[in-house]
Amino acid sequence: MEARDKQVLRSLRLELGAEVLVEGLVLQYLYQEGILTENHVQEINAQTTGLRKTMLLLDILPSRGPKAFDAFLDSLQEFPWVREKLKKARKEAMTDLPAATMEDVPLASPLPSAMIVQESEPPLFFRVIKQSIHILKYTTFYGYKGPGIAS
Numbered sequence: 001m002e003a004r005d006k007q008v009l010r011s012l013r014l015e016l017g018a019e020v021l022v023e024g025l026v027l028q029y030l031y032q033e034g035i036l037t038e039n040h041v042q043e044i045n046a047q048t049t050g051l052r053k054t055m056l057l058l059d060i061l062p063s064r065g066p067k068a069f070d071a072f073l074d075s076l077q078e079f080p081w082v083r084e085k086l087k088k089a090r091k092e093a094m095t096d097l098p099a100a101t102m103e104d105v106p107l108a109s110p111l112p113s114a115m116i117v118q119e120s121e122p123p124l125f126f127r128v129i130k131q132s133i134h135i136l137k138y139t140t141f142y143g144y145k146g147p148g149i150a151s
Contacts, residue, residue: 005069029075
């Protein structure tokens with residue numbers, strides 16, 4: 001499922017929970033289309049309330065492939081107002097996302113220059129670890145207590 005479709009489902013989650021009853025044709029259609037497995041259907045039907053069933057379906061859908069959102073829209077035959085609301089939110093999400101251009105693609109390392117390890121001097125983190133290992137070596141191997149420095 002595309003990121004914008006996941007965002008649409010997330011943004012309308014509470015409304016979908018209040019307006020959609022998934023236990024009827026919705027689940028059966030999604031099962032028929034191969035979006036849900038038999039285990040998914042059983043797990044959803046095992047939920048005690050309609051709200052929990054819908055919420056579980058909304059949790060499962062984003063991981064069910066690129067056709068999941070469109071199949072979900074098609075399954076909402078009994079809820080045309082919900083389907084239209086989802087289509088509208090999807091269209092708005094498409095117009096809100098800026099088109100990526102080649103200038104947006106980083107050509108260099110995505111790490112800030114301060115995080116790139118320089119060859120000349122080890123970063124502070126590694127120096128502190130090295131010093132800690134020397135201290136641990138001194139107290140462990142030579143049997144003295146205290147933070148001595150091993151030679």
